[in-house]
Amino acid sequence: MTSNWRGLVTAAAWAIAALSTTPFTSAQASGYAVRDLGTLGTGGLTLPYAINDQGWVTGVSYVGDQRQAFLWRPGVGMQSLGTLSFDHPESAGLDINNRGQVVGWSRPADSWFDTNGVVWSPGQPARDMGSVSVVAINDRGEMVGSHRVSADGTVSALPEGFRAGAINNHGHVAGTMITEQGQHVFTLEGGTLRELPALSDPFEWALAEAMNDHGLVVGASAQGGDTHAVLWRQGALVDLGDFGGGAFMSRAYGVNNGGYIVGFGTADGVGLGEQRAALWNPNLEMFDINDMLQPGSGWTLTSAMGINAHRQVIALGYNSVGEYRAVLLTPMPEPSSIAAFMASGMLLGLWLKRRRQTAPVRQPAQHSRI
Numbered sequence: 310m311t312s313n314w315r316g317l318v319t320a321a322a323w324a325i326a327a328l329s330t331t332p333f334t335s336a337q338a339s340g341y342a343v344r345d346l347g348t349l350g351t352g353g354l355t356l357p358y359a360i361n362d363q364g365w366v367t368g369v370s371y372v373g374d375q376r377q378a379f380l381w382r383p384g385v386g387m388q389s390l391g392t393l394s395f396d397h398p399e400s401a402g403l404d405i406n407n408r409g410q411v412v413g414w415s416r417p418a419d420s421w422f423d424t425n426g427v428v429w430s431p432g433q434p435a436r437d438m439g440s441v442s443v444v445a446i447n448d449r450g451e452m453v454g455s456h457r458v459s460a461d462g463t464v465s466a467l468p469e470g471f472r473a474g475a476i477n478n479h480g481h482v483a484g485t486m487i488t489e490q491g492q493h494v495f496t497l498e499g500g501t502l503r504e505l506p507a508l509s510d511p512f513e514w515a516l517a518e519a520m521n522d523h524g525l526v527v528g529a530s531a532q533g534g535d536t537h538a539v540l541w542r543q544g545a546l547v548d549l550g551d552f553g554g555g556a557f558m559s560r561a562y563g564v565n566n567g568g569y570i571v572g573f574g575t576a577d578g579v580g581l582g583e584q585r586a587a588l589w590n591p592n593l594e595m596f597d598i599n600d601m602l603q604p605g606s607g608w609t610l611t612s613a614m615g616i617n618a619h620r621q622v623i624a625l626g627y628n629s630v631g632e633y634r635a636v637l638l639t640p641m642p643e644p645s646s647i648a649a650f651m652a653s654g655m656l657l658g659l660w661l662k663r664r665r666q667t668a669p670v671r672q673p674a675q676h677s678r679i
Contacts, residue, residue, distance in 0.1 A: 341598065341622070341638040343606045346381050348634070349389050350380050355379070357623035357635040358372070359404045360615045365625055367402030367411045368614075368635060378402040378413050378429070390429050392416075393437050400427065404445045412443040412452055426454060444480035445476045453482050468502055471495060474528075475520040483517040483526045492516070494528065494541065506546040508532035508539070515539070515630035518572075519563045519615075536560060538572050550595055551587060552576040559587065567591065571598075571613035571622055586610035586624045598624065598638070608636065619658075 348355050350372035357368040366381040367390075378390040378400040392400040393415040400415040409431045416423035426438030427466045441464055442454035450460035453473035457465045467473060473484035482497040486504075491513035494505040507515040514531040526541040527549075535557035538549040551559040552574040561572035568591035576585045576597065586598040598610055608621075610626035622638040 333554070340603055341601050342603055342641055342643040343608050344637045344639070345386050345628070346635045346637055349377050349379055349387060352632070354633055354634040355387075356625065357614050357637075358402060360617050360621060360623045360637075361405045361407050361409070362618045363407065363409075364617065364619075364621055364637065364639075365405055365409060366635070366637060367405045367413070368623075369401045375399050376401055378411070378415075378427075380405075380409075380411060380429070392437065393425055393427060393435055401444075402429070405452070406446045407448045408450065409444055410450060412446045412454075414442065419643075428452070439447075444474060445479070447476050447478045449478065449480070451476060451480055453484070457482070460495040468497070471497065471502065473497070475526070476518045477520050477522045477524070479522060481520065481524065483520040485516060492528075494526065496520075496524075496526065496541075503544070505544060506542045508537060508546070508548065517541075518561060521564045521566050521568075523566060523568075524557070525564050525568065527564045527572070532557075538574065538587070538589075539571075539587075540564075540570065543617040547593065549589055549593065550574075552587070552597060558584075561589070562613065565616045565618055567618070567620070568614055569620060571616045571624075584611040586622075586626065588612040588613060588616075588622070598622065602638075603641070610636070613638075 346355055346357065349370040353371035354372040355368065357366050360366050364383050368379060369376045370379045376399045379387050379402060380390055381387045390400065390402055390411060396418050397415045398418050400413060402411045402413040411429040413427050415427045416424045419456050426441045426443040426444060428436040428438065441456050443452040443458060444454040446452045452458040453476045457467055470486045471484055473482045475483045484495060485492050486495050492515060493507055493513065493519045494515045496503045496505065497536060507513040510531045516528045517526050518528040520526045524678060528539060529536050530539045537557065538559035538561040540547040540549055549559060549561060551557050557564045559572065559574040561570050562569045570589040572587050573584045574587045575583050588596050588598050598613055602608060609628035610624045613622050613624040615623045620640050624636050624638055625634045626636060
């Protein structure tokens with residue numbers, strides 16, 4: 310290969326690599342395609358709670374007035390995960406790992422408040438955890454909620470008063486505990502509890518919603534009657550801000566290992582109709598995801614609930630006919646990225662054509678019949 314052609318192929322390879330490494334820096338740097346996840350019933354409400362890196366989604370879909378846990382998979386669609394038994398009318402899927410395991414709850418008919426923890430694993434019957442609640446699961450199969458559950462099913466107590474809300478792949482846990490100052494966020498690493506700061510308030514309140522493998526914790530904290538989306542990074546509290554609506558209201562629900570955060574903020578006033586799904590990039594710049602949808606999508610998104618390693622987002626919103634649904638948002642490549650990909654493909658195509666034209670003709674080998 311000549312040095313000129315080697316340079317062209319190298320440039321093409323770098324262009325292709327750039328497609329997956331270009332950082333998100335502005336509301337125009339990337340767009341999202343919207344996919345309605347549908348419902349288990351006819352016209353029912355669907356709430357997404359978690360997404361894994363394969364794009365599998367779990368949550369709740371209403372069938373009539375009953376909640377049903379679901380699993381949505383690309384190419385398969387939405388399927389009910391069912392309940393523990395015929396006398397359990399309701400269930401919910403709360404988290405999913407990259408092995409496709411879902412944790413959540415199933416409610417017996419004789420109680421509106423008591424639920425059984427449940428683990429749904431691919432190809433296996435639902436596992437009844439009894440009074441042990443499970444709200445989060447990592448890729449090793451470790452679970453947390455009211456207790457800690459190891460991958461082999463061993464149940465152990467958490468520190469007294471500590472309620473877990475998230476667990477990462479290192480086994481580190483984030484959750485809440487009531488203190489004399491209010492409800493505070495704590496992390497639990499190697500048996501050591503660490504209290505995280507809250508925003509100033511007469512009665513301090515904070516909540517952890519998600520935690521990534523680098524120890525970033527996101528959630529919310531109260532201040533002066535408002536609720537702020539917050540990030541805890543290396544033990545320090547960062548106020549993630551709002552869109553500047555009539556009242557300060559924002560909340561963070563998810564964070565991926567790349568440092569992208571999703572949630573919601575208020576815009577142009579107060580109320581559910583004024584909520585807007587939000588995304589914060591690793592520089593903590595805040596964007597309205599509605600500004601990133603493909604033109605004419607017909608959707609208004611009010612909350613973003615989770616984000617995976619490929620920056621796919623699960624969100625809530627209403628469509629052009631007013632149906633409130635769960636949607637999956639998939640990033641679309643930038644126009645510049647498409648151009649780079651096409652250019653790199655042309656360069657590789659030209660090189661392959663030239664190589665075929667200049668390759669020596671090989672004579673067929675002579676084989677002996679003996």
